[in-house]
Amino acid sequence: MALRPASSSELLIDGKLVTGNGGTFDVMNPATEEVLGQAADATADDMDAAIAAARRAFDATDWSRDHAFRARCLRQLRDALLAHADEFRELTVAEVGCPAFLTSGPQFEGPVTDLGYFADLAENHEWTKDLGLAKPMGLKNTREVRSEGVGVVGAITPWNFPHQINFAKIGPALAAGCTVVLKPAPDTPWCAALVGKVIAEETDFPPGVINIVTSSDHSLGAQLSTDPRVDLVSFTGSTATGRKVMASAAETLKKVFLELGGKSAFIVLDDADLASACSMAAFNVVTHAGQGCAITTRLLVPREKLEEATALTRDAMSGFAAGDPTDPGTICGPLISAAQRQRVESYIELAKSEGGTIEVGGGRPADKSAGFFVEPTLISGLDNSARVAQEEIFGPVLVIIAHDGDDDAIRIANDSPYGLSGAVWGTDPDRINKVVNGVRTGTMGINGGIWYAADVPFGGYKQSGIGREMGVAGFEEYLESKAVATPA
Structure with missing residues (x-):
């Protein structure tokens, strides 16, 4: 046939x-x-x-x-x-x-x-x-x-x-x-x-x-x-x-x-391997151009490590250029349609108007004359009340936000109408478990753990x-x- x-x-x-x-x-x-x-x-x-x-x-x-x-x-x-x-x-x-x-x-x-x-x-x-x-x-x-x-x-x-x-x-x-x-x-x-x-x-x-x-x-x-x-x-x-x-x-x-929908948080504790965590957060949000409801699109990092984490994430996202999806090495392909690209671009402009800084990306790839591509984009300088931190964008856009310790990270993660997915990176099992128990979400990955499988129930809390x-x-x-x- x-x-x-x-x-x-x-x-x-x-x-x-x-x-x-x-x-x-x-x-x-x-x-x-x-x-x-x-x-x-x-x-x-x-x-x-x-x-x-x-x-x-x-x-x-x-x-x-x-x-x-x-x-x-x-x-x-x-x-x-x-x-x-x-x-x-x-x-x-x-x-x-x-x-x-x-x-x-x-x-x-x-x-x-x-x-x-x-x-x-x-x-x-x-x-x-x-x-x-x-x-x-x-x-x-x-x-x-x-x-x-x-x-x-x-x-x-x-x-x-x-x-x-x-x-x-x-x-x-x-x-x-x-x-x-x-x-x-x-x-x-x-x-x-x-x-x-x-x-x-x-x-x-x-x-x-x-x-x-x-x-x-x-x-x-x-x-x-x-x-x-x-x-x-x-x-x-x-x-x-x-x-x-x-x-x-x-x-x-x-x-x-x-x-x-989802607006899931990627929580980095102060004892985590920061470089590995930031690299994984960047990889997650650019995969399939961020078009996944369970993708972690808020990166929560310790305030004292915010500058370092921003640099590490910016460097990682710079290495994931939007490219031809038929290429075996491509991680970030196009968005599904012109309408979806317009939606993502409007959120990037909104972030700028709210006082955010575009650390990397923010536009269309210069080498793409066709296709609904948007560059992997990292936004800093905003807190969790910003619309780009509260609303689902469905594109390769990551917002990095500072937290003031484990309890504050849990609070920020839960300060969302959504509760679909999430991730936590750290080394202390008790602290990690406290975060997993505290975040109201349907799935959680620990240090890169993959929960997706046929025998694992998937769904969300709240909206x-x-x-x-x-x-x-x-x-x-x-x-x-x-x-x-x-x-x-």
């Missing part, structure tokens, strides 16, 4: 690859600004058909009860996608603009391989738990609790890590026995649509179990949120949009999973979201519990 479309992709609805009623829309390479081809542009009618197919597949087939079959289909999909790995890597770098090295990790290979983890959960989960004999109101009963898929899942995903986020929803939802309608971001439709092609042509997924609807129309996501046939909405994106999803879903009292994705906790988001009693 030739995977990459010659000109356009198709929707996957009810087991068939179909064209969208809205025609097509352009797919652009953010590194070159060239049009790669077209994606199927679905309408509300297409989304209606996809929801109907998912509802029918859940209600009228054995999909939700055949755990072994679901596991087999997930492993089929994993193996088929890996067989097309080279094509998917090329496609992902071209469409997402992500550095090529990331396709061996979270931009493709990692989340595809993780489908095996969710297949294992489908096989090994305790679907029926025996609670034994009891005498409620003096009457003998045997009781059990059954786990069942919640039903039809509407999955709405962003463009920054499309494979990782798509499969973090598809994998556990299908493993749990749900059926799915996936609405991917219009900036990266091919990454999802070509998965649909593999599903239709190389796996045994029954019609309607998984539907993939690409569209330039953002209102189709709202359609998933309001349609009474959808039982759960799983959304990853901005906090502002997450609020709208939650409000829309309230009309039909759907379950809602939200993975939203960073509701619920967890990945791990057993993420799998259980897609389950309902049914208590059953029988007279003994």
Whole structure:
């Protein structure tokens, strides 16, 4: 099968690859600004058909009860996608603009391989738990609790890590026995649509179990949120949009999973290896041009070491020039679109107006005549009340802020509407543990520790979201519990 479309992709609805009623829309390479081809542009009618197919597949087939079959289909999909790995890597770098090295990790290979983890959960989960004999109101009963898929899942995903986020929803939802309608971001439709092609042509997924609807129309996501046939909405994106999803879903009292924004703190204690910490902070924020919700974008350093830390971070960021994402050595690629570049540039100008100093970067690379590139940028001279320290920028922009000891660092880290991720560097285990316990955030890395894995739950505190994705906790988001009693 030739995977990459010659000109356009198709929707996957009810087991068939179909064209969208809205025609097509352009797919652009953010590194070159060239049009790669077209994606199927679905309408509300297409989304209606996809929801109907998912509802029918859940209600009228054995999909939700055949755990072994679901596991087999997930492993089929994993193996088929890996067989097309080279094509998917090329496609992902071209469409997402992500550095090529990331396709061996979270931009493709990692989340595809993780489908095996969710297949294992489908096989090994305790679907029926025996609670034994009891005498409620003096009457003998045997009781059990059954786990069942919640039903039809509407999955709405962003463009920054499309494979990782798509499969973090598809994998556990299908493993749990749900059926799915996936609405991917219009900036990266091919990454999802070509998965649909593999599903239709190389796996045994029954019609309607998984539907993939690409569209330039953002209102189709709202359609998933309001349609009474959808039982759960799983959304990853901005906090502002997450609020709208939650409000829309309230009309039909759907379950809602939200993975939203972040403004995570990288805390450096006074006993840390300062050079290593600053180098890692710089690497984190420039990776994939800073387009990650869990990237640490506030660097908190001891006040007495602020000048040294600023110099070390400036030097490190100077070595990570924005470059061609197809180059194996590139860490910082382009932003996804002209609109996103404008957003990042507006925050850099805002930092200047607030009295900040641009230590390095701050503009577009002089050697790039095309592509949505912004130089890795370090901002100093501001405190945590500045808007660039409080708001999610989603670009390669790091704000360095002084703290006055461990307690102050915890205070500053928590002085944010978000609580998604974080990091701490130091040598004293007790002090490190105090920071980890004190910062209200869903994940923390210690001295470069990597928490991302299929079995680790991911999600945030406060306005960073509701619920967890990945791990057993993420799998259980897609389950309902049914208590059953029988007279003994």
